[in-house]
Amino acid sequence: MNLLYFAWLRQKIGKGEETMALPDGVASVADLIAHLKSLGPGYADAFAEDGRVRVAVNQKHSGLDAKVAADDEIAFFPPVTGG
Amino acid sequence: MIVSVRVQTQDFSLDAEVAALTAEGDPGAVAYFTGHVRKEGNLSSLTLEHYPGMTEAEITRMAQEAASRWPLTGVTVIHRVGRLAPGDRIVLVAVASSHRRAAFEACEFLMDYLKTSAPFWKEEARNGESHWVAARASDDAAMNRWRK
Numbered sequence: 709m710n711l712l713y714f715a716w717l718r719q720k721i722g723k724g725e726e727t728m729a730l731p732d733g734v735a736s737v738a739d740l741i742a743h744l745k746s747l748g749p750g751y752a753d754a755f756a757e758d759g760r761v762r763v764a765v766n767q768k769h770s771g772l773d774a775k776v777a778a779d780d781e782i783a784f785f786p787p788v789t790g791g
Numbered sequence: 792m793i794v795s796v797r798v799q800t801q802d803f804s805l806d807a808e809v810a811a812l813t814a815e816g817d818p819g820a821v822a823y824f825t826g827h828v829r830k831e832g833n834l835s836s837l838t839l840e841h842y843p844g845m846t847e848a849e850i851t852r853m854a855q856e857a858a859s860r861w862p863l864t865g866v867t868v869i870h871r872v873g874r875l876a877p878g879d880r881i882v883l884v885a886v887a888s889s890h891r892r893a894a895f896e897a898c899e900f901l902m903d904y905l906k907t908s909a910p911f912w913k914e915e916a917r918n919g920e921s922h923w924v925a926a927r928a929s930d931d932a933a934m935n936r937w938r939k
Contacts, residue, residue: 790911
């Protein structure tokens, strides 16, 4: 998987992008967030409030129940504030 | 239909954009909106970040959605990223149509969409400190009125 982090998620996690093998037992975005939270305090802080995080799977807005696969691009970001 | 979607650091020329937008299709009406960085007392800069690839794809998809709802001959969306100063232009949405009402409505629809779904994030610098701008529920409400 290619994981992307934007805005304050990038700052809390300390990087904007990383490649990761699909972890065992991870089938959905919610599973992936639970796994990421276990990786360290930066991740735990970034995902502390699930309600403040949005996700895109393969560049399409998605929900927590969306399926994830090994070759997906998955991006996490705050609610958007452009315009 | 002319569709031009650009995410760029540099400013844009309204005259040049309107000329390009009206080069085909003989539109009788062009409506446009420009957004600017507010000149608030303690705001020193605004830095915009986007999701390269998805941002352009989302805006293009929404331009096509607008074209399916209104009789348009062209849409131009330019959104700036990087560091901007108070007074700088942030965004241009320009819509050309043969009908005035279609141009006005499609322009507003596209701005409401940009505010709620296009992946951009603003970080403000005030008094030497940076913070990320929070999303506003009023923007979501504005977008909801277009849902069918």
